[in-house]
Amino acid sequence: MPAPSAKLKTHPAEIATLLRGETGTISMWSESWNARRFLLHVTVIIFGAGLYGAAMGWWRDPQQALYVAIKFPLIILLTTIGNSLINAMFAPLLGLDILFRQSFSAIVMSFTIAAAILGAFSPLLAFMIWNAPPISPQTISGSTYNLIKLINVVVIAFAGMTGNVRLFQLLVRLGGSRAVALRVLFAWLAGNLFLGSQLSWILRPFIGSPDLPVEFFRASALQGNFYENVFQSLQQIFNN
């Protein structure tokens, strides 16, 4: 049996363990609080999501790249913190008897996986942006803009899905039941998507518009919410 101190040691190579989804080791990590490991995961989120954000914003302007590099990890961290209490309460109520620390670290680990994937794809996105014509009203209406948007959606969806598949495997390991793990994952996903969408709405723009100035927040950041906007758009579609 390994010495307890060995369990507490952290190494950047542990991210590979997360990506591989070695649930035995990962569930052991979640049993005890390790500040260094937590810091490692947060660092991966900041750098991984940050680099991807920078590549995304670079098309509009280097300053936009800096802003999105800050905003992308901020959304992930604020979503995790904002929903930490309700997620921790949902787990035992839905049949998974884990502690607040475990639910929090499980979600942080799933976001770490997603951020590591995003970070790995950031050079590819940057290369694509470098090859794209400069952003302008013409490119916005052309196929390049749609292609970049589509690639962003695909990469972010892939990163998110992989993170959640690994999270599901960990929940099965912790709870011993696929049905319970699925219930908890669904509740967590719903909450995180709900808050994450609104935070993304507040922190817009990401790619940026060529007609509007480069800024961290839009002047209308706190006017209306994401769902209100979707609802109004739907109303307009059905009224026309």
Added chain:
Amino acid sequence: MNEQNPVPPQIPPVIPSILSSGVRQLGDDPLERVAIPNIIAVIEALLRHPRRMMFQLRQPGAGKLIAAMLFISIVCSLIYGVVVGTFSGGQQLWIAPVKIAAGLMISALICLPSLYIFTCLSGSHARLSEIFGLLAGMLMLTTMLLIGFAPVAWIFSQSTESLAWMGALHLIFWFIATIFGLRFLEAGFSQSNARSHAGFHTWVVIFLLVAVQMTTALRPILGTADTFFPTEKKFFLAHWGDCLNLHDSETKLKSRE
């Protein structure tokens, strides 16, 4: 041939006593018999070991436990009320918490007699104090979940001016939290030898109607008014209709601008 059998005789496994309805009896698990000493343990028990809470509610001296649950419910609803009040700010920062805490407690109190009657009609042997305790547990779980939703509610309340949207969001959060609270109450109800759940389900409808009507009777909770209580009596559906009409006219005005 050796007549001694090396295999020890099989001891029948200890099977927890099962009620005729198939429900395991409270107290079978030794963990359920452990007393709940403080408020932190009350929160822990309600979230992780609800059966322990149900067992303890049947023991002598359950009054303290019920008082603790009501205390936590009031504190949690006051905190959530402050978050609700941040939408309008000013006077609503104290009016909203007071109205939400009072509204929830009054709704529960109004519905307690009917819950007891329905429980008895269903063939249950639960005492009034036990039913009261289960109701207090339901309130506590609901308000604790509302606290969990509070950061999300606060972010939305800072980024929208629409009364209808915020009202709908708070109602959704309250509804989700209440579903979990009612699940606890039903689990407790199942332990009381009740023959049917029809009475309980009828009571759930009554409770939901009373609670939503309470939000109308104590309005405004989100918005502002010159008086603490409303000057006009309204049914909640009429109030919601008025709010939606107001929202539509505001949206049209904005789109014209």
